Amino acid sequence: MKHFTNQEIQELSKYYRANLINSITGYKPANLIGTISETGETNLAVFSSVVHLGANPALIGMIVRPASVPRHTYENILATGYYTINHIHESFVEKAHFTSANFDRSDSEFDTCKLQAQYIDDFKAPFVQESQVKMGMKFLQEIPIEINGTILIIGQIEHLILLGEIIGEDGNVDLEAVESICVSGLESYSKVGKLAKFEYARVKNVPDFEY
């Protein structure tokens, strides 16, 4: 096994370290965040830091790093109070990846990467038409993570829109059926297949495992 201490991680080249440390938390969800500025300029950006916070109320977090990357998504969320989270599927993974290029604010990634903006009811922020699982989010709170200048954005689900056929009787969603993907590191995308579904873990049901 290869062993890096904290000191050795600090001494790695910036590029190598970024790839390594972005790889080792495991697979990450692949989502596009859709926003609009107060003057009507839309923005779309790939994020791998979306995290479930709670089901009741239905809250989702995501980490933004306003100091190191263009702030369009973050600024639009603060300015309008709304954003969308849209699953990335195999069919448009390359388009989704290139939304992370450093486009001018006046160039919408919907246009440059040829993904269709979709407006639902009177919700302000644009959804991704091509996405089969998407959420309209109301911004609730930002929590600064002072230790490295990142920010936890917390939002509440106002609209949840997904293909009806993929919702199971128990509420579980079959993400494999719509070929949602996941991210490894910064630039690698992976497809996903079912492995196992287990019953709710209770002490009396624990199998008789062996080493």
Next chain:
Amino acid sequence: MKHFTNQEIQELSKYYRANLINSITGYKPANLIGTISETGETNLAVFSSVVHLGANPALIGMIVRPASVPRHTYENILATGYYTINHIHESFVEKAHFTSANFDRSDSEFDTCKLQAQYIDDFKAPFVQESQVKMGMKFLQEIPIEINGTILIIGQIEHLILLGEIIGEDGNVDLEAVESICVSGLESYSKVGKLAKFEYARVKNVPDFEY
């Protein structure tokens, strides 16, 4: 497409809502968190909320919900200041799942689920011997998320231990080679295969996409 408003989500049954809302953020990383109490009782628990916070310094976050589930992991982290993050692989996914059963504090999940505790150097918290990608974490900070009583735990990587062969020349880690898995919803686990790796997204390299 099926459309749930916030109001309709609130009116769902608790079980259905938990499954649905835990499914829709996309695939989640599958990790085991290893801890030890001040009196030497080890604990192991599956978490799907691990999130990359930054590479320099190398920081990782995770969400804990001390109000709703047993607090052993959280209490041990606060008491000792150390914990481990260990990838779950296909070979021990069922053992990993059942660590979430509500065992007594005196029953270590290492024993009940037959995973081997491993101690590295003089690091306090136990690693999972069977895991091929694992981190020894130093607890830095907890940030309360008052809106729903969850907590963001922030830690710094003190030791990063992984199979040397899976580290690419650029620092990217081949998680598929060690069959790391991901989580969907609360009880479903998925296997992962390579889909695509793209170059760093620059405006001048954006392909000529079509709708």
